[in-house]
Amino acid sequence: MDAAPIEVFEGEVKTPDRPIIPVILGDGIGPEVISVARRVIDSAVNKAYGGGRAICWKEVLAGESAFKAKGEWLPRETLEALRDYKVSLKGPLTTPVGGGIRSLNVTIRKKLDLYACIRPCKWIPGVPTPVKRPEALDVVIFRENTEDVYAGVEWAAGSEEALKVRRFLKEFMGVSIGEDAGLGLKVISRRATERLVRAAIKYAIKNGRRSVTVVHKGNIMKYTEGAFVKWAYELAEREFGPLIVAERDLIDKNLPAEGKIILKDRMADSMFQQILLKPEEYDVIVTPNLNGDYLSDACAAQIGGIGLAPGANINFETGVAVFEPTHGSAPKYAGLDRANPTAAILSGVMMLEYIGWANAAVLVRKALERTIAQKKVTVDLARLMDGSEALTCSEFGKAVINNL
Numbered sequence: 001m002d003a004a005p006i007e008v009f010e011g012e013v014k015t016p017d018r019p020i021i022p023v024i025l026g027d028g029i030g031p032e033v034i035s036v037a038r039r040v041i042d043s044a045v046n047k048a049y050g051g052g053r054a055i056c057w058k059e060v061l062a063g064e065s066a067f068k069a070k071g072e073w074l075p076r077e078t079l080e081a082l083r084d085y086k087v088s089l090k091g092p093l094t095t096p097v098g099g100g101i102r103s104l105n106v107t108i109r110k111k112l113d114l115y116a117c118i119r120p121c122k123w124i125p126g127v128p129t130p131v132k133r134p135e136a137l138d139v140v141i142f143r144e145n146t147e148d149v150y151a152g153v154e155w156a157a158g159s160e161e162a163l164k165v166r167r168f169l170k171e172f173m174g175v176s177i178g179e180d181a182g183l184g185l186k187v188i189s190r191r192a193t194e195r196l197v198r199a200a201i202k203y204a205i206k207n208g209r210r211s212v213t214v215v216h217k218g219n220i221m222k223y224t225e226g227a228f229v230k231w232a233y234e235l236a237e238r239e240f241g242p243l244i245v246a247e248r249d250l251i252d253k254n255l256p257a258e259g260k261i262i263l264k265d266r267m268a269d270s271m272f273q274q275i276l277l278k279p280e281e282y283d284v285i286v287t288p289n290l291n292g293d294y295l296s297d298a299c300a301a302q303i304g305g306i307g308l309a310p311g312a313n314i315n316f317e318t319g320v321a322v323f324e325p326t327h328g329s330a331p332k333y334a335g336l337d338r339a340n341p342t343a344a345i346l347s348g349v350m351m352l353e354y355i356g357w358a359n360a361a362v363l364v365r366k367a368l369e370r371t372i373a374q375k376k377v378t379v380d381l382a383r384l385m386d387g388s389e390a391l392t393c394s395e396f397g398k399a400v401i402n403n404l
Helices: 030-048 064-070 076-084 104-111 160-173 190-206 225-243 247-252 268-277 289-302 342-354 358-373 393-402
Strands: 007-009 012-014 020-024 056-059 087-090 116-122 138-144 153-155 183-185 211-216 244-246 261-267 284-287 310-314 321-325 376-378 389-391
Touching: 020 030, 020 076, 030 087, 030 342, 030 358, 030 393, 076 104, 087 342, 104 321, 116 190, 116 289, 138 190, 138 289, 153 160, 160 183, 190 211, 190 225, 190 261, 190 284, 211 225, 211 268, 211 289, 225 244, 225 261, 244 247, 247 261, 261 268, 268 289, 284 289, 310 342, 321 342, 342 358, 342 393, 358 376, 358 393, 376 393, 389 393
Parallel strands: 020 056, 020 087, 087 321, 138 284, 211 261, 211 284, 244 261, 376 389
Antiparallel strands: 007 012, 116 138, 116 310, 153 183, 310 321
8 A cells, every 4th residue: 555644534533554754853862762763663563563554754854954954944845744744753853042043843833833732741660760659640731832931922121122012011001110121921812722621621531531630820820821720611611511520519519520520720839749749639731831841841750750751742623743752852962872762752652542553552652661671771760770771772772672
């Protein structure tokens, strides 16, 4: 059968036996971890389906490799490939801090309107962690991906633009702001909130999850994050009423919870304590951008670090989905074959699940678990595990394939 693109009809992903999937190798350690992830994924697909299915990878350029080859960081044809072929795998891209080009990762998400950043955090037995009960944490975070700090509306301190904004605020709004202040605009809309919450609740229902928790700072930011939680409850009641029960109604109205998704909300600062002290009480988490950024990394720390944390950026309406590890490009380790490819491999697992190839996804996850149980790990974990065998990035990939 010839290779063909994945198609999406009314939110349903249709995957041919030989789907064309674009891949961005990325910067720094990206080419190493993504190459290993591809080999593991290909081996699992071959084993799961007896050679009847295979991914046809299509390499596209972004980041430093694109700039060297084409003189631009994010070529138009790359964005078109990600959009047209629907599903892609991506390595980390380097972004300068404090100046230079804007984040390519953010640009891809905004250009393709990938509004849901999804980050599952679940411990793999044997991985060293700083907490006593890492097995108690099993959450999936839905982080809004287009607004809040990602809206990127800022004016530098001392700039003419900042002066104009300060004058406007003082003259028309009665708000005085110091001349030495940089200014930023926080944007949270009903539309963006509702589509994210809708996706989170649908995920919870489809995957048999127990609860959805809205994390916000609505007691302080009443008309942005406060609106976020208000709109979340309204959407849940309007579109999922019989399937949802609000946590507060379990006591106030003595409503039954059996067979329903419990909808909770927590203040962002409180949530950081809750996720450590009572991780088993949380399941699916939905939150504005900045809260989700912090919380994702905090949860990743509980399962061993962001080197083991996969991620996806998805628009569930168009079906466009980009799967990527949550860690950065770590340029100082580039080319050393020392990086941990687990996050990239697990991002591939998420991709396989998304396209409906669950059997291959299960094979990869179990092979990862067997490899780590054998204490065959990369250097970052080996130095924390007594009796472990330190492997290179590529050796770890081979060990996982041997355990399929």
